[in-house]
């Protein structure tokens with residue numbers, strides 16, 4: 001759609017908007033249109049009745065009851081037109097609400113239908129989403145306005161033009177001469193306004209971001225401590241000033257054009273009126289004709305004027321509606337496969353996988369080849385930014401590799417049905433989310449079908465060490481985990497959990513999927529205190545059991561029991577093997593492990609002393625286990641002791 005000319009784009013938007021209006025509620029659309037047709041035809045009829053009344057009065061014909069009838073017709077038609085107008089407004093409002101629901105439903109269905117993350121990381125696409133959200137609000141009004149305004153204008157102008165032709169036909173051309181340039185001008189203005197909205201969109205999003213930061217509970221601590229309030233306020237003010245400068249420039253252009261148009265139409269009207277009055281003075285037209293002419297000119301110009309103004313705002317809305325169509329018509333960022341993943345039997349394999357987040361970015365993964373055999377845990381280790389979480393994201397098929405492939409029992413992930421593949425996974429992300437929902441729902445989202453299954457949620461919470469925490473909340477499992485919304489009025493505004501408590505809730509989601517095929521645990525206990533980390537880590541290990549798992553942890557002791565530990569550096573696999581093998585190899589892993597273990601040396605701690613050399617790690621493991629350092633360590637120690 002982006003390659004289309006502006007006129008074609010507008011035409012497509014108009015057609016799509018009308019289709020949307022029809023699909024949302026055909027009945028209401030027909031009702032509004034019917035009422036509009038009736039209400040628009042009545043003023044011309046009333047004007048004609050007025051002409052007949054005035055002609056009868058000025059000719060001095062005897063009153064045979066027709067005068068009273070004509071008078072009643074003039075007043076009655078006006079009254080009925082008013083009544084139909086009100087009814088039409090109610091029907092139109094109902095129809096607009098139906099379209100808004102339909103339009104927003106379509107937009108959010110499209111947005112949540114994108115399977116991957118690429119679009120959400122593209123700033124241009126994010127601007128487009130925001131414009132689409134705006135136009136989903138504005139477009140409904142535009143859709144019904146444009147449809148009804150076209151109907152109203154056609155009927156009003158058609159009926160009045162008939163009257164004007166009957167009085168003095170050349171006036172038709174004068175009226176058209178005034179109207180056509182106005183329509184063209186307004187469509188140009190509409191495009192200018194829409195372009196201004198587009199140009200300021202990126203700034204508006206940044207401003208919104210600063211405004212949200214200033215009131216965000218998470219950010220407010222740092223903002224106070226670093227004194228960032230003034231900085232953000234100045235940026236908001238700067239963006240606002242720039243935005244309003246651009247808008248003002250557009251508005252000045254619009255006002256000037258509209259003033260010129262008004263002047264032009266006044267000149268045309270006065271010219272026409274002078275000619276008609278001269279004709280009447282010469283006896284070629286009656287007083288009723290003059291009255292009819294004045295009413296017709298007013299009616300036609302009113303209808304044209306109204307629809308031109310409406311066309312201008314409708315044009316702008318339709319222009320923006322193009323973004324709605326772009327977003328809802330954007331193909332998925334990942335193409336879904338059609339094969340059933342089935343239970344994982346052999347394993348997952350990365351074959352020379354290269355990946356970067358954008359064409360401008362460097363490679364996050366460079367030729368990664370690794371095997372995750374079914375039924376074992378593979379640990380990922382490496383420095384910050386080495387590519388561990390990227391591997392997880394590719395495993396979940398949130399992105400596709402740029403080169404190479406990832407296979408599930410030999411089948412490329414791209415050939416598998418994505419929803420089925422993800423259903424087979426139990427994932428705890430490093431950057432987990434605490435939803436603005438109740439504690440129960442925050443856990444239930446781990447298996448949406450069971451979101452109301454309180455027993456299952458409680459069990460999951462208990463295994464993640466979150467049950468006691470939640471029970472102690474003011475409304476237990478029904479407590480909202482947010483201070484943004486209140487559940488039972490302003491006195492009851494939910495709670496914020498501590499970092500570790502929130503992580504337990506996030507980990508509990510894993511326990512909602514006990515039958516997953518592949519567990520991915522990316523730093524699942526990073527925020528937990530040592531004792532909780534040991535307890536929750538042990539539960540996670542029990543949950544994984546003999547199924548396949550990928551575990552990431554900077555606490556290397558937590559990876560110790562993994563069948564294979566893969567060490568990454570700058571997107572490349574630099575080492576892989578068992579803990580013992582890697583320690584013997586005395587490479588990156590051995591250095592990281594020793595450096596970490598050194599921090600736990602303390603002569604006052606009972607047990608075998610910490611030996612810092614390769615191959616004598618039992619002491620380290622015991623020591624770390626005693627500190628409640630990691631579940632895998634204690635698991636290893638328990639098994640070995």
Ligand SMILES: Nc1ncnc2c1ncn2[C@@H]1O[C@H](COP(=O)(O)OP(=O)(O)OP(=O)(O)O)[C@@H](O)[C@H]1O
Nearest residue numbers: 121357361364382383384385386387388389390391
């Ligand atoms: N969404 C993203 N867009 C662009 N670059 C990204 C994105 N996410 C990660 N990166 C980059 O990709 C590289 C690998 O990041 P990744 O998150 O996989 O590292 P990691 O090993 O998990 O690090 P950490 O231990 O800090 O969690 C880094 O250079 C990072 O800057």
